[in-house]
Amino acid sequence: MLHFELVTPERLVRSEDVHMVVVPGTAGDFGVLEGHAPFMSTVRDGVLEIYKSGATTPETIRIEGGFAEVNDRGLTVLAEKAE
Structure with missing residues (x-):
């Protein structure tokens, strides 16, 4: 499983293992x-x-701008906004 995190400046939106x-x-x-x-x-x-x-x-989440990083721990998306 892939560890996935979605983060905005305000909060951690999602942290879970996904396919x-x-x-x-x-x-x-x-x-x-x-x-x-x-x-x-x-x-x-x-x-x-x-x-x-x-x-x-898929579950979908609308995001606005930011960066994505893939490393040995998984995928982190740092978004300006997430809805």
Whole structure:
């Protein structure tokens, strides 16, 4: 499982283990699974798609701007806003 955190300046919005997250990067959407290579990306206004398991319909969260970081601990999205 992939550890995923969504953080805004006000609070920790989400911290959980999931199957996959699709992030609206400024160069295009990208999916992150467990074991993804480390990298950082800026994030555009758009929708995060959170897949709890491989065969589910994603939960969506609208975000505005920010950064995404993938490292050996998982995926962290630092968004300016999350709804």
